[in-house]
Amino acid sequence: MATADPALTDDRLLHETESGESYLTHGKGILSWLLTLDHKRIGVMYLIFILASFLLGGVFALLVRTELLTPARTIMDADTYNKMFTLHGAVMIFLFIIPGIPAALGNFVLPLMLGAKDVALPRLNLASLYCWISGAILALVSITVGAIDTGWTFYTPYSTTTGTAVIWMVLGVFILGFSSIFTGLNFIVTIHKMRPEGMTWFRMPLLLWGLYATAIIQVLATPVLAITLLLLVAERTLGVGIFDPSLGGDPVLFQHFFWFYSHPAVYIMILPAMGVMSEVISTFSRKHIFGYRFIAYSSIAIAILSFLVWGHHMFVSGQSGLANMIFSALTFSVAIPSAVKVFNWIATMYKGSIRLDAPMIYALAFLFLFAIGGLTGLFLGALATDIHLHDTYFVVAHFHYVMFGGTVIAFLSGLHYWWPKMFGKMYSERWARVAALLIFVGFNLTFFTQFVMGSHGMPRRYYNYLPQFTVYHQASSVGSYILALGFVVMAVYLLHSLVRGERAPRNPWGAATLEWETSSPPPAHNFDHDMLAGDPYDLDALVWDPKQKGYVRRDPSSILLHPAEAV
Amino acid sequence: MTYNLVASLLSAAAALQPQPKKPSFWMPPQVSTFAANVDWLFMVILGISVFFFVLIVALMIVFVIRYRHREGHVAEASPTHNLPLEVVWTAIPVAVVMVIFYLGFTSYLDMATPPANAYEVRVEGQKWKWTFTYPNGYVDENLHVPVDRPIRLVMSSADVIHSLYVPAFRIKRDVVPGRYSKEWFQATTPGEYDVFCAEYCGTGHSDMLAHVIVHPPGEFEQWLEKASNFLDTMTPVEAGRKLYQVRGCQQCHSVDGTAKIGPSFKGIFGEPQALSNGSKVTVDENYIRESILEPQAKVVAGFEPVMPTYQGRLKDPEIDALIQYIKSLAK
Numbered sequence: 001m002a003t004a005d006p007a008l009t010d011d012r013l014l015h016e017t018e019s020g021e022s023y024l025t026h027g028k029g030i031l032s033w034l035l036t037l038d039h040k041r042i043g044v045m046y047l048i049f050i051l052a053s054f055l056l057g058g059v060f061a062l063l064v065r066t067e068l069l070t071p072a073r074t075i076m077d078a079d080t081y082n083k084m085f086t087l088h089g090a091v092m093i094f095l096f097i098i099p100g101i102p103a104a105l106g107n108f109v110l111p112l113m114l115g116a117k118d119v120a121l122p123r124l125n126l127a128s129l130y131c132w133i134s135g136a137i138l139a140l141v142s143i144t145v146g147a148i149d150t151g152w153t154f155y156t157p158y159s160t161t162t163g164t165a166v167i168w169m170v171l172g173v174f175i176l177g178f179s180s181i182f183t184g185l186n187f188i189v190t191i192h193k194m195r196p197e198g199m200t201w202f203r204m205p206l207l208l209w210g211l212y213a214t215a216i217i218q219v220l221a222t223p224v225l226a227i228t229l230l231l232l233v234a235e236r237t238l239g240v241g242i243f244d245p246s247l248g249g250d251p252v253l254f255q256h257f258f259w260f261y262s263h264p265a266v267y268i269m270i271l272p273a274m275g276v277m278s279e280v281i282s283t284f285s286r287k288h289i290f291g292y293r294f295i296a297y298s299s300i301a302i303a304i305l306s307f308l309v310w311g312h313h314m315f316v317s318g319q320s321g322l323a324n325m326i327f328s329a330l331t332f333s334v335a336i337p338s339a340v341k342v343f344n345w346i347a348t349m350y351k352g353s354i355r356l357d358a359p360m361i362y363a364l365a366f367l368f369l370f371a372i373g374g375l376t377g378l379f380l381g382a383l384a385t386d387i388h389l390h391d392t393y394f395v396v397a398h399f400h401y402v403m404f405g406g407t408v409i410a411f412l413s414g415l416h417y418w419w420p421k422m423f424g425k426m427y428s429e430r431w432a433r434v435a436a437l438l439i440f441v442g443f444n445l446t447f448f449t450q451f452v453m454g455s456h457g458m459p460r461r462y463y464n465y466l467p468q469f470t471v472y473h474q475a476s477s478v479g480s481y482i483l484a485l486g487f488v489v490m491a492v493y494l495l496h497s498l499v500r501g502e503r504a505p506r507n508p509w510g511a512a513t514l515e516w517e518t519s520s521p522p523p524a525h526n527f528d529h530d531m532l533a534g535d536p537y538d539l540d541a542l543v544w545d546p547k548q549k550g551y552v553r554r555d556p557s558s559i560l561l562h563p564a565e566a567v
Numbered sequence: 568m569t570y571n572l573v574a575s576l577l578s579a580a581a582a583l584q585p586q587p588k589k590p591s592f593w594m595p596p597q598v599s600t601f602a603a604n605v606d607w608l609f610m611v612i613l614g615i616s617v618f619f620f621v622l623i624v625a626l627m628i629v630f631v632i633r634y635r636h637r638e639g640h641v642a643e644a645s646p647t648h649n650l651p652l653e654v655v656w657t658a659i660p661v662a663v664v665m666v667i668f669y670l671g672f673t674s675y676l677d678m679a680t681p682p683a684n685a686y687e688v689r690v691e692g693q694k695w696k697w698t699f700t701y702p703n704g705y706v707d708e709n710l711h712v713p714v715d716r717p718i719r720l721v722m723s724s725a726d727v728i729h730s731l732y733v734p735a736f737r738i739k740r741d742v743v744p745g746r747y748s749k750e751w752f753q754a755t756t757p758g759e760y761d762v763f764c765a766e767y768c769g770t771g772h773s774d775m776l777a778h779v780i781v782h783p784p785g786e787f788e789q790w791l792e793k794a795s796n797f798l799d800t801m802t803p804v805e806a807g808r809k810l811y812q813v814r815g816c817q818q819c820h821s822v823d824g825t826a827k828i829g830p831s832f833k834g835i836f837g838e839p840q841a842l843s844n845g846s847k848v849t850v851d852e853n854y855i856r857e858s859i860l861e862p863q864a865k866v867v868a869g870f871e872p873v874m875p876t877y878q879g880r881l882k883d884p885e886i887d888a889l890i891q892y893i894k895s896l897a898k
Contacts, residue, residue, distance in 0.1 A: 078771070157727050245743075246745075289647070292647065292648065293648065294653050316730065317741045318741055328671060336660050336661055340656065346630070350645060351634060352634045353635075353636045353641055354636055364627060364631065368627070372620060375615075375616035378667055382612060383675035384604065384605050384675045387737065388738075390739055455593045456590070456593075456594065456595050456734065459732060459764070461772060466761065537647075539642075
């Protein structure tokens with residue numbers, strides 16, 4: 001192997017890509033974006049749409065929290081409130097959090113991590129985006145023609161008898177499902193067929209294991225939701241009795257069908273987040289990930305077990321005691337792989353050299369919040385305590401700790417981690433810390449209070465409430481305003497970075513995965529050379545270069561399949 | 568062997584089981600025989616959770632401080648995996664969750680198995696009201712029960728799914744249309760406690776409340792006898808008002824002139840009403856009786872035909888009392 005002078009080789013590599021145009025400038029005009037097959041552009045468009053959905057869902061959440069400042073009416077009537085919490089749930093789940101990490105960050109990063117030019121099926125990737133847009137439009141139509149008041153779970157027979165725009169929303173979710181299936185299918189094919197030379201299954205970055213496990217669930221579980229929703233539409237429009245007992249149907253059957261998708265869907269949300277954690281914690285600890293195989297296997301274990309636990313949403317629905325026992329036992333099994341991952345991440349930090357840049361701050365917040373979210377699941381998996389806590393604010397707090405404290409915080413970690421790669425700009429580290437602090441404090445104030453009021457018996461989805469819960473509700477609402485302020489700060493410094501941000505080096509964090517081996521932002525074709533993958537966590541292979549304000553490889557030729565051609 | 572170990576651990580733990588009655592930081596007051604068990608399990612899981620949470624966060628903080636990036640500090644080499652260690656920290660959570668599962672399951676078995684001699688009350692949920700029917704046929708809007716006696720609830724729904732939830736008893740059960748669901752409890756302390764609907768059911772979901780009134784020994788039977796004779800002890804108008812409040816009329820019909828899901832009762836008696844089929848009817852005894860028993864026969868213009876029939880649910884003297892009450896609201 002040629003051992004050229006590192007600096008020299010490095011300059012040469014620099015010259016090749018960074019003088020050229022990036023994927024952002026490659027092709028001008030709106031059509032070059034709307035018809036693009038470039039996974040990076042599709043990822044960025046997904047990111048924009050998803051952040052817009054997050055804003056919309058967040059506004060609904062703030063309206064809900066504001067209404068709950070006082071019992072009875074504060075700013076809206078009961079029917080409006082019921083629509084607000086439904087829209088908050090539906091928008092956040094179907095438009096934001098399910099596609100969040102896979103479709104936005106995953107789309108951008110996955111081919112780059114493979115050293116590939118694109119995903120295996122670029123047209124399917126664009127189709128997925130258009131499915132998302134179509135589904136989102138239907139959901140928006142639903143909001144404008146009377147909205148929907150069923151809760152995001154669409155339980156029958158309420159959803160088949162209420163007068164609101166259920167069909168629009170349900171069809172929107174149906175189409176959004178295809179967007180999710182297409183992304184999953186694409187990732188499965190891409191990971192199977194396009195790994196570079198040297199990247200065996202157990203040399204894949206752990207984000208790819210997370211995305212792979214996610215994709216399996218997306219492809220296998222989403223069709224069940226699609227069929228369930230079509231049956232719901234058939235019942236509403238044609239009067240076919242499937243779920244409504246007055247037509248000879250069974251309302252609890254809907255719950256089985258719905259949760260058969262929607263419980264695995266929880267893992268569609270959290271698995272990619274866990275993948276992001278593995279990348280970030282290793283990189284910022286300057287340590288090889290600890291227990292790679294256990295983390296990889298645990299992703300697959302979660303994907304499999306996630307299909308077997310849906311009945312834990314139905315402990316008080318009237319399903320048999322035997323079913324309750326089996327589902328309770330299986331539910332606890334799914335806790336194990338999550339616990340293993342947490343221990344492995346902590347162990348990764350041992351003897352490291354830990355840098356507290358924004359992605360790592362969010363990763364630490366993730367460990368704190370996800371631990372609470374995961375551990376409070378134990379109360380809900382145990383039958384006797386779940387009977388009391390089911391459908392109270394305890395459940396609301398639990399899933400917000402997992403979904404927000406887990407997935408959203410990991411999404412923010414990933415967003416800050418890959419932001420320099422996506423846009424070639426650095427953001428203000430100082431303001432990032434301010435935002436992270438506001439979000440952390442606001443989040444805990446909003447949701448920890450909900451554990452306490454929930455265990456005291458405050459039911460969820462309540463417009464009005466008894467006076468003893470007032471203090472908890474008010475604290476929670478104040479927390480939500482602090483949380484929102486944190487996001488406003490974040491929006492400002494991220495947008496500011498696009499305009500005024502310092503130019504990002506190729507590898508600002510010193511990660512060893514391949515996406516950092518191209519320029520920031522990458523050229524349209526990603527890499528100039530065929531890549532050779534090594535150990536994705538061999539961080540010793542990188543060294544800080546003050547000249548570039550970033551990390552460079554000690555031996556740049558080590559990641560090239562044909563080093564001779566590059567020189 | 569594992570079973571014996573768990574069982575002996577359990578009995579040891581049961582001996583330590585505290586018996587608080589007052590509401591705690593986490594829990595409402597304990598008023599049923601289940602409550603102490605549920606709360607004890609809650610505290611056990613809380614203890615386990617706090618232990619692991621503190622462990623995780625403490626290690627995280629120690630590592631961040633001790634191994635923080637600083638001048639002259641570099642990451643030290645350490646193994647990238649350690650099979651025995653990882654097996655151990657997989658096995659420990661497995662053991663812990665098995666114990667939690669076992670505890671949750673055994674307590675649940677008690678909650679799922681009503682004793683044979685339980686006193687039975689029929690419960691019906693409808694948007695947005697609970698009605699409780701006692702063995703003698705008397706219907707009340709609240710659940711009255713004797714203390715220290717097992718009570719079995721047989722529940723059904725007239726429309727969508729509801730869920731009967733009494734936090735002080737730690738019980739909750741969905742009430743599903745088209746089937747009967749059952750639950751039981753035994754109250755331990757006389758008093759008045761909240762009943763919630765815990766399954767979202769629309770506009771009035773958060774107002775679908777009731778009370779459980781736990782009567783001291785010997786007083787329940789007296790209450791039931793007195794309450795059951797309300798048609799004899801009250802004037803027809805008062806009895807009609809009580810029926811209006813208890814039997815679900817009030818959710819859709821106001822008495823102050825505001826139109827809700829159905830027309831208001833105020834000032835309609837003796838007046839002509841336009842019907843949805845274009846004809847007119849004068850509100851008299853026969854029209855009210857027909858509207859109660861066959862609500863879809865003559866629907867007032869501007870309203871949906873959504874009222875359920877009360878055929879077989881109201882007795883003739885009760886219908887008479889309701890007619891007298893509506894009459895009393897005439898202009």
